[in-house]
Amino acid sequence: MSTTDSLSTQRPEDAAELSIPVDSVAIERLIEEVRSGDSVEAASYNRTYNRHNR
Amino acid sequence: MGSDILRAVIDQLGLLSNSQRRPLSVVLHGGEPLLLGLPDMRRLVEGLSKAMRADAGLHVQTNGVLLSDEFIELFAEHEVGVSISLDGPAEIHDRNRLDRNGRGSHSQVIEAIARLVAHPAGEQILSGLLAVVDPSSDPIEVYEALKATGTPAFDLLYRDGNHSELPPGKESFESTEYGSWMIRLLDHYLADQTPPRIRVLDDLMRLILGGHSRKEGVGPEQYGILVVDTDGTITRNDTLKVAHAGADRFDAQHSIVQTDLLSLLGTKEFADYFDLHAPTSPICRRCPELTICGGGMPAHRWSRARGYDNPTVFCRDQQVLISAMRARLEQTRPPAPKMAASRA
Numbered sequence A: 001m002s003t004t005d006s007l008s009t010q011r012p013e014d015a016a017e018l019s020i021p022v023d024s025v026a027i028e029r030l031i032e033e034v035r036s037g038d039s040v041e042a043a044s045y046n047r048t049y050n051r052h053n054r
Numbered sequence B: 001m002g003s004d005i006l007r008a009v010i011d012q013l014g015l016l017s018n019s020q021r022r023p024l025s026v027v028l029h030g031g032e033p034l035l036l037g038l039p040d041m042r043r044l045v046e047g048l049s050k051a052m053r054a055d056a057g058l059h060v061q062t063n064g065v066l067l068s069d070e071f072i073e074l075f076a077e078h079e080v081g082v083s084i085s086l087d088g089p090a091e092i093h094d095r096n097r098l099d100r101n102g103r104g105s106h107s108q109v110i111e112a113i114a115r116l117v118a119h120p121a122g123e124q125i126l127s128g129l130l131a132v133v134d135p136s137s138d139p140i141e142v143y144e145a146l147k148a149t150g151t152p153a154f155d156l157l158y159r160d161g162n163h164s165e166l167p168p169g170k171e172s173f174e175s176t177e178y179g180s181w182m183i184r185l186l187d188h189y190l191a192d193q194t195p196p197r198i199r200v201l202d203d204l205m206r207l208i209l210g211g212h213s214r215k216e217g218v219g220p221e222q223y224g225i226l227v228v229d230t231d232g233t234i235t236r237n238d239t240l241k242v243a244h245a246g247a248d249r250f251d252a253q254h255s256i257v258q259t260d261l262l263s264l265l266g267t268k269e270f271a272d273y274f275d276l277h278a279p280t281s282p283i284c285r286r287c288p289e290l291t292i293c294g295g296g297m298p299a300h301r302w303s304r305a306r307g308y309d310n311p312t313v314f315c316r317d318q319q320v321l322i323s324a325m326r327a328r329l330e331q332t333r334p335p336a337p338k339m340a341a342s343r344a
Helices: A027-037 B003-019 B038-051 B069-077 B090-096 B106-118 B139-145 B177-191 B199-208 B238-242 B263-265 B270-277 B315-332
Strands: A002-004 B025-028 B057-062 B081-087 B128-133 B153-157 B227-228
Touching: A027 B177, A027 B199, B003 B038, B003 B263, B025 B263, B038 B057, B038 B069, B069 B081, B069 B106, B081 B106, B090 B139, B106 B128, B139 B177, B153 B199, B177 B199, B177 B315, B199 B238, B199 B315
Parallel strands: B025 B057, B057 B081, B081 B128, B128 B153
Antiparallel strands: A002 B025, A002 B227
């Protein structure tokens, strides 16, 4: 069992230049996430679920 | 796990969750967490759900072999996210994942995932799949095999290794078997019109785009991970075992029954452990991609000669992968505006 907390050391970025047409679904949704401040975080995509089991 | 340990885990993680600023994330992993058995798992999940703050995450990382309908019902009832280890098609998965009788577990895992996907709450609780990369495999076959399960996401781990004991399939520090494998996967992923999530690729590309990562070992975000063993021992991140025997141990012995978790977080030995995550190698500190790569997992930086003062053993792999991502992201930028031409 493991527990995590995190300290953000990220730098703010200007996402304005991300308003670009793309033809990759995977890239498009990432751009949308960054544009919305990474607020798109579905419960099915939690930041730490993939600990190891190997 | 004894009842005193179970109670202490619930009480201490409840206190911790309610004391810290960021949401606590608890992951039950192993070994194999379902070996805890249904009654104790129920006590643990019910107890943690009550004790922890509402925004805390509770997840299970399992090999899926013991994932009965009763476990699925329990996890659905308490919104416990489930991630299942699956390395790809049978011939890949069964190379390394055998059941107690020495037989490949692929068919059992596929059956467990299918039951989870079919459950009314499956969409909510199936977090994704976790695959360990075998660089001798075909990444497109792996991608398609994982996607075919119906999972919404999957993540990939590089195989264990360090500078003194190279990961399987890696010829040398300079070689890029893992990076090349990931680039082939990346291209297939980016071309897919209905792609699942691939967390490690998403994290790296999100960082390149100016966003945040969500995974340890990628980007500059640092995670204060503590591990509680089934005997109650509190250790540092158990991935450090990849460095050398005992690397996951604190200087002093700590038990979840006897050690106050909040006090431990305020000690110098925890601070020293936390600081270990920041890369110290001059190669990393002058690397223009450090904010994307993050220097990798500390365990992958280890060498007998220099301890953790190295770039990750996957440095060259990450370099080629990040470079490939930059090139592909650059291709998505629109052409420069053209002057409008008109005929009178």
